[in-house]
Amino acid sequence: xxxxxxxAAFLAAFPAAVHSEFRGQTxxxxxxxxxxxxxxxxxxxxxxxxxxxxxxxDYLNYRDAxxxxxxxxxxxxVDTSERITVxxxxxxxxxxxxSVVPLWEGANWMEREVWDMFGIRFEGHPDLRRILxxxxxxxxxxxxxxxxxxxxxxxxxxxxxxxxx
Amino acid sequence: MAIxxxxxVVVSRLDSLASWCRKNSLWPMPFATACCGIELMxxxxxxxxxxxxxxxVFRFSPRQCDLMIVAGRVVMKMLPVLQxxxxxxxxxxxxxxxxxxxxxxxVFDTYSVVQGIDRFIPVDMYVPGCPPRPEQLIQAIIxxxxxxxxxxxxxxxxxxxxxxxxxxxxxVDLPIITLPWGMAPAPQGIREx
Numbered sequence: 019x020x021x022x023x024x025x026a027a028f029l030a031a032f033p034a035a036v037h038s039e040f041r042g043q044t045x046x047x048x049x050x051x052x053x054x055x056x057x058x059x060x061x062x063x064x065x066x067x068x069x070x071x072x073x074x075x076d077y078l079n080y081r082d083a084x085x086x087x088x089x090x091x092x093x094x095x096v097d098t099s100e101r102i103t104v105x106x107x108x109x110x111x112x113x114x115x116x117s118v119v120p121l122w123e124g125a126n127w128m129e130r131e132v133w134d135m136f137g138i139r140f141e142g143h144p145d146l147r148r149i150l151x152x153x154x155x156x157x158x159x160x161x162x163x164x165x166x167x168x169x170x171x172x173x174x175x176x177x178x179x180x181x182x183x
Numbered sequence: 184m185a186i187x188x189x190x191x192v193v194v195s196r197l198d199s200l201a202s203w204c205r206k207n208s209l210w211p212m213p214f215a216t217a218c219c220g221i222e223l224m225x226x227x228x229x230x231x232x233x234x235x236x237x238x239x240v241f242r243f244s245p246r247q248c249d250l251m252i253v254a255g256r257v258v259m260k261m262l263p264v265l266q267x268x269x270x271x272x273x274x275x276x277x278x279x280x281x282x283x284x285x286x287x288x289x290v291f292d293t294y295s296v297v298q299g300i301d302r303f304i305p306v307d308m309y310v311p312g313c314p315p316r317p318e319q320l321i322q323a324i325i326x327x328x329x330x331x332x333x334x335x336x337x338x339x340x341x342x343x344x345x346x347x348x349x350x351x352x353x354x355v356d357l358p359i360i361t362l363p364w365g366m367a368p369a370p371q372g373i374r375e376x
Contacts, residue, residue, distance in 0.1 A: 151295075152260050159294050168294025172259040175297075178266055178304045180342040 020044040020100045024064050031063075032056055045103040050089075053106045054116045057091065061121055066093040066102065069122035072129055074136045078162040087113050087138055108138060117143040135160035202335030205249070205275065206328040209238040212248035212272060214265060217255025219282040219314040226317035238324055245271040250327070252320075256284035257297045269304045275339045277331070279323055280306045283313045 019042055028046065029037055035056065036047040048056045060066040070092035077083035085107035094101045108115055117140035118125045129140040130149040137158035140146055148155065155171060157164055188194065215223050226233050233239045242248050245268045257265055269278070280300055283289040286309045288298035300306060307330060308323045334341045 164294070166293060171294055172297050173302070175259075175262050175266070175303050177302065178269060180305045 020102055021098065024100060024102075027064065028056070028059065031059055043101070043103065045105060047105045047107075050106045050108055050115055053089075053104075054118070054121075056104060057093075057118055057121055060093055060102065060104070064100075065095045065097055066100070068094040068096055069118065069125055069128070070094050070101075072118070072125055072132055074132045074138055074160075076136060076160065076162045085109050087136060089115055089132075089138065091118070112139065113137070114139040114141055116141050119143055134158070137161065198336045199332070201337035202332050205335060206331040207237040209236075209250040209277075209324065209328070210240050210242055210248045211238055212245055212251045212268065213241050213243070213254065214251055214268065215254040216257060216261065217282075217284060219254035219285070222314045222317055222320065223252060223254045223281065226320045231317040231321065233321065233324070236321065236324055236328070245269075246273065248272055249276045250324075251276065251278045252281055253278065253285040253300050254281040254314075256289060256291050257300055258295045259297055260295070262297050262300075262303060265300065266304060275335070275342065277307045277327055278305060279308045279310060279320075279327065281310045281320060281323070282315055283311065286311070289313065 025037060025044060025046075029035060032046075032048060032052060032055070034049055034052065038045050038047075046056070071090070072092075073090050075088040075090065077086060077088060086109045087107065089106045089108065091104040092101070093104060106115065113136075115138060117129055119129065119140075120142065126143070126145065127149055129143055130145070130147060132138050133140060133143075133146055134148045134150050135158060147153070151159070157169060157171075159168070213220065213223055215221075225231060227239055227241055238250065245251075249272060251269060251272060253265065269276075278300075280286045284291060284296070285300050286306075288296050292298070297303065301309075308327050310319050310323045312319055
């Protein structure tokens, strides 16, 4: 549960942010341009010292969606047990957001996973490589326009026979 | 003139003798990647006691094994590892595909999961089930022992035929599913499955 003065201070600092509540969970949507400032504010001024998760959503063909990708940052404050969800939106052709590794070291692998699965670039990331899929993989499979059964990746292997064993 | 042998001498074919030795001393390589691996462990544990059939020595080095038990789904990132381990095992060697996922991909019909390991390595026995009971795995090992006894040769001549493996690979082109809300179809010219 978030304290009222936290969200009041955040909205005073970032008037462009859209604030909503659902069953005690607080969510703010900020423009991608002020994402780093918002997260820095939450970390330094409001003690959100724990980055719980960084993930993304692909809104391709989603009804009433204005943007292609939604970035989701889940923050928690260990001292005050506050939690907040910070969201932002990016679009094709080169979805790019600034990396938050300078703020939270633990964002390193999370952002690599988002890059691997969605192809969203994180500028300033120290080591933006694939983390789950093999290096030679070319697609980003959690995008909605990627076919569920793949593009033949799972069949591009040599076949071993008895006689060659 | 018949050759007389003493009563304590048994005459047999060398192939049969070698196969008898091999079938009663299978050393499994546990390639356990999912829940089938739990049943594989249960098979080797005291309750089901795979030692009764001479196959209780699970070794984690492929150099010391001659029976690969692939227990669980194999993802495309793991398949080169599987093939490398298979190639590192000594001849003669056999393979059991344990469970629905290893045999067909099971419910994991996604881009990352191999749809049956028999498309890429030879398989001798398939064990159905999700996961199979230990009794089913033991039955597969007993059947494999029968196969080794009946087909085995001391020089491994039965492994020399490529065609046996190739006819088993019946790849079926699955239809491309287009979803009703207009999801982008897969690009043409690329094999879907």
